[in-house]
Amino acid sequence: MAEQQPSHQFERGTDGPKVIVVGVDGSDSSLRAAAYASGLARRQNALLAVVYIQPVMAAGAAFGAPVAETTDRIAEDLIAQIREAAGRLKGIYAVRWEFHTFRGDPYNGLVKAADELTADAVVVGASEQAGHRIVGSVAIRLVKAGRWPVTVVP
Template sequence: MVDKEPAPFERGTDGPKVIVAGADGSDSSWRAVSYAAGLARRQNALLAVVYVQPVIVTGALLGAPVAEVTTEVADELMAEIRRSAERLQGIFAVRWEFHTFRGDPYNGLVTAADSLKADAVVVGASEHAGHRIVGSVAIRLVKAGRWPVTVVP
């Protein structure tokens, strides 16, 4: 009989423990959050809903209240998530957190996934036609190859 050492810890081997879902208020991002919530419920994982507040330099230079607007979006997203969680209370139990980061969506989601030690990232498909040419956040996350990425239409 060979005495084996226990295998070293490997993140994600028993299913995801933390699932990051990107939310920006678009229909596709809400579908992504819903999909991620279902995954989190079935896997008994933590759902980390992330909103990346864009830094709009041009608007800020012109005196537009950019920070106030993006904070309002974050507050509205949080309120909607809370309402949804309350409606499902007693039916489905999902552990969840809401996080906001500042920056561009790709770098914000990368920072969130790294800092939260995400095992998976779920995002909605881009609704912007220009992303077919330039590349969407979802495509950039897939190309990064650091986590399994699910893109929800």
């Protein structure tokens, strides 16, 4: 008697990422990363989680600088840009997205965001700062963490 093999059926479009996290900070490379991640999310029918990490600057706060107000304004500006871009594409491309803010340094903030949002993939822009080539950028640290597929957009 022949041994029965279990039947495996291929399901198109169900094996890709369900949640894609993209880090944005208003820089050109982060906005390119958001555009790239948006395309991935659209093609995979995934949720695009747009994340802004609000820096905690104890030194600035000690001198009376309005750090929280400034980073809140940046977050508001980013979400306005995202809503505007989504509005322009309405009816052409459908992308499910959410905007999240976390406080902290960029690396730890993105790790926390990816963990809390159960990310299947992380997309970030390449660092535009020359010193990061020596010390290590957020993107390199995320790749080295090895916890999610990480795409670095130039």
